[in-house]
Amino acid sequence: MAAALTVESLSKRFRVQRDRPRTLRESVIRLLTGRLEADRFVWALREVTFTVEQGQALGIIGHNGAGKSTLLRLLCGVGRPTSGRIVPVGPVSGLLELGGGFHLDLTGRDNILTAGLLNGLTEREVRAREAEIIAFAELEEFIDQAMRTYSSGMYLRLAFAVAISFDPATLVVYEVLAVGDARFQSKCFDRIRALRSAGKTLVITSHIPEQIRALCDEVLVLEEGRLVTRAGPVEALACYDELMRERTERRARLVGGSAAPLATGEGARHGTQEATVQAVRLAGGDGAPAETVRAGGDLAIELDYRLARPLPDLALSLGIYSDAHVKCFEVLLYSVSAAFGELAGRGTIRCVVPALPLLPGRYFVNVGLYPPDCDYMYDYHWDMYAFSVVGEPSEQGEVTGVVSLRPEWSVVARS
Amino acid sequence: MRTWSASQARSQRATRAHGLRQRLDLVRHLVRRDFRLRYHDSTLGMAWSMLLPLAQLGILVFVFQHVVPLGIEGYPAFVFTALLPWAWFSTCLADAGPLFVGNRDLLCRPAFEPKTLVVVNVLSHFLTFLVSLPILLLVLTLYHRPLTAALIAFPLVVLVQGALALGLGLMVATLNVFYRDVQHIVGVLLALLFYLTPVFYRSEEALERFALVFALNPLTALVESYRAIFFYGTFPAGGPLLFAAAVSVILCILGFRVQARWQHEMVDVI
Numbered sequence: 001m002a003a004a005l006t007v008e009s010l011s012k013r014f015r016v017q018r019d020r021p022r023t024l025r026e027s028v029i030r031l032l033t034g035r036l037e038a039d040r041f042v043w044a045l046r047e048v049t050f051t052v053e054q055g056q057a058l059g060i061i062g063h064n065g066a067g068k069s070t071l072l073r074l075l076c077g078v079g080r081p082t083s084g085r086i087v088p089v090g091p092v093s094g095l096l097e098l099g100g101g102f103h104l105d106l107t108g109r110d111n112i113l114t115a116g117l118l119n120g121l122t123e124r125e126v127r128a129r130e131a132e133i134i135a136f137a138e139l140e141e142f143i144d145q146a147m148r149t150y151s152s153g154m155y156l157r158l159a160f161a162v163a164i165s166f167d168p169a170t171l172v173v174y175e176v177l178a179v180g181d182a183r184f185q186s187k188c189f190d191r192i193r194a195l196r197s198a199g200k201t202l203v204i205t206s207h208i209p210e211q212i213r214a215l216c217d218e219v220l221v222l223e224e225g226r227l228v229t230r231a232g233p234v235e236a237l238a239c240y241d242e243l244m245r246e247r248t249e250r251r252a253r254l255v256g257g258s259a260a261p262l263a264t265g266e267g268a269r270h271g272t273q274e275a276t277v278q279a280v281r282l283a284g285g286d287g288a289p290a291e292t293v294r295a296g297g298d299l300a301i302e303l304d305y306r307l308a309r310p311l312p313d314l315a316l317s318l319g320i321y322s323d324a325h326v327k328c329f330e331v332l333l334y335s336v337s338a339a340f341g342e343l344a345g346r347g348t349i350r351c352v353v354p355a356l357p358l359l360p361g362r363y364f365v366n367v368g369l370y371p372p373d374c375d376y377m378y379d380y381h382w383d384m385y386a387f388s389v390v391g392e393p394s395e396q397g398e399v400t401g402v403v404s405l406r407p408e409w410s411v412v413a414r415s
Numbered sequence: 416m417r418t419w420s421a422s423q424a425r426s427q428r429a430t431r432a433h434g435l436r437q438r439l440d441l442v443r444h445l446v447r448r449d450f451r452l453r454y455h456d457s458t459l460g461m462a463w464s465m466l467l468p469l470a471q472l473g474i475l476v477f478v479f480q481h482v483v484p485l486g487i488e489g490y491p492a493f494v495f496t497a498l499l500p501w502a503w504f505s506t507c508l509a510d511a512g513p514l515f516v517g518n519r520d521l522l523c524r525p526a527f528e529p530k531t532l533v534v535v536n537v538l539s540h541f542l543t544f545l546v547s548l549p550i551l552l553l554v555l556t557l558y559h560r561p562l563t564a565a566l567i568a569f570p571l572v573v574l575v576q577g578a579l580a581l582g583l584g585l586m587v588a589t590l591n592v593f594y595r596d597v598q599h600i601v602g603v604l605l606a607l608l609f610y611l612t613p614v615f616y617r618s619e620e621a622l623e624r625f626a627l628v629f630a631l632n633p634l635t636a637l638v639e640s641y642r643a644i645f646f647y648g649t650f651p652a653g654g655p656l657l658f659a660a661a662v663s664v665i666l667c668i669l670g671f672r673v674q675a676r677w678q679h680e681m682v683d684v685i
Binding site for chain 2: 014015073076077078079080092093094100101103105106110113114117118120121122123
């Protein structure tokens with residue numbers, strides 16, 4: 001297959017403090033006082049080399065600051081690499097910043113035109129697609145109103161509909177599959193999948209592993225600007241998890257905590273211990289501590305945390321995994337302080353799962369505390385807190401799986 | 416060796432034509448948008464673009480016809496012929512500073528050329544100038560200044576001024592990305608330049624020893640060209656206009672080169 005995009009030892013560096021507005025006065029003072037100290041640089045990308053075949057869907061994953069957005073911007077031709085080069089075969093278009101170029105005082109229709117023209121279409125071509133875009137965004141009633149009257153969901157729907165409606169040979173998708181409600185998300189997801197089956201070349205970043213698994217043929221893992229590996233989605237995601245573990249260990253050494261994972265009882269825990277989960281208590285619906293929950297009964301999970309030093313915020317994950325390590329459910333709260341108010345030195349958080357829809361079996365509650373950007377782990381406990389769901393054996397056949405769906409059978413016709 | 420078939424050549428021509436069409440559409444749309452947004456939500460709307468120069472005209476007429484009389488015949492018409500092009504020039508440059516800094520979302524779009532914004536800025540303010548022309552004609556009629564064949568020189572003068580504003584605008588917008596002081600410096604320089612350009616006085620009346628200042632200021636030639644066309648009904652003097660044209664072209668080329676040189680660094684900084 002022919003290459004759609006070739007990237008050869010691409011590097012990019014930025015000046016440190018680049019977001020500080022530099023004034024003439026500062027420059028003159030530096031010149032006069034002879035403080036021409038060399039600027040400090042950070043390398044956002046180092047010697048990254050890869051090719052994307054035509055029609056391939058390539059994923060790019062990495063933690064915050066690994067160089068994903070820098071790479072994607074360079075692929076779209078925004079900015080210039082410090083060294084190395086990018087050779088695109090056809091036009092590259094990007095869903096980099098949704099709604100870029102939109103003006104709130106103008107109507108949706110005007111903004112569609114702006115975005116279309118910015119995407120390289122002529123006015124006539126935009127007009128020809130307008131109806132389709134409006135239909136996809138489901139904004140028929142509001143399209144002639146100023147965009148400042150739109151809800152944020154409507155805004156994002158229009159932004160996505162516009163961005164997806166132009167057909168470049170190569171499409172770069174940056175973390176945009178998380179717009180709108182679940183129904184709209186799946187619509188966007190289907191659209192990307194349709195582009196993929198239509199033979200478009202896709203370069204995708206996402207922080208949602210399921211999306212990477214479902215959309216990508218191959219995945220690049222970036223870490224500190226370097227290309228760590230290129231592999232299938234499953235291996236790449238495993239590599240990403242491993243990198244997170246290593247990062248946590250490095251960080252633990254830095255803060256003087258225990259680096260090695262602490263094996264306890266059945267499961268294990270891992271983290272820098274800057275914030276710790278002191279205890280996790282499981283209780284049944286009646287509030288009594290219980291390691292056994294009736295199918296369809298309530299499950300209460302209580303988590304005691306302690307902060308080794310004051311932290312402004314942290315992220316918290318709570319998951320229920322089956323005995324065979326199938327994720328049944330997981331929730332990640334990006335901001336505990338936003339959800340529950342300011343953090344205290346220690347505290348208890350309670351989570352009740354009503355009418356637990358799980359089939360009888362053994363399950364684990366896995367909990368984790370992370371810094372808000374989830375770059376590494378403060379404390380993650382897995383396979384440590386087990387509980388069993390018990391229930392009556394099914395009267396109609398044998399039931400397997402994890403979710404209890406309570407099927408109802410009846411005979412509709414017989415001849 | 417590569418051989419070009421007729422169809423390949425045709426398709427390449429078509430692509431180029433499409434690209435040109437697309438750029439024109441983009442510039443036209445952005446100009447329309449800029450023009451509409453400028454007076455958006457104000458009750459008087461576009462009338463503001465005419466009221467501002469009219470207010471300035473009123474002040475100048477009051478001061479130099481009644482307080483310190485300059486003794487120029489048909490003074491309001493005399494000032495207004497120069498005031499409108501001056502307003503075009505000064506608003507262009509005053510707005511050029513924040514053009515790149517304030518449009519980060521556009522600059523970060525793949526394939527967007529930042530210089531488009533400067534072109535749009537010049538054209539949008541030119542549109543304001545055009546819209547005010549009927550008032551100028553009204554004032555001229557009031558003071559019995561007939562329109563003559565010299566009007567055919569008007570587009571040429573406009574072109575020279577457009578090139579000048581474009582070149583300077585490109586430099587101001589680019590430099591302002593790296594040094595935010597530039598936009599303030601431009602404000603001060605514009606205030607100064609207003610008095611160094613014969614907008615409300617005759618350059619012949621200015622002191623002899625400042626002749627060089629006026630000769631070197633391309634705006635002198637431009638303003639006097641407009642005045643020749645509209646106020647005196649004569650063709651503009653060739654020499655000064657040619658000099659202004661040469662300066663404008665040089666500054667225009669320089670502006671494009673400065674912008675092109677810093678284009679990629681710009682994206683990293685804003």
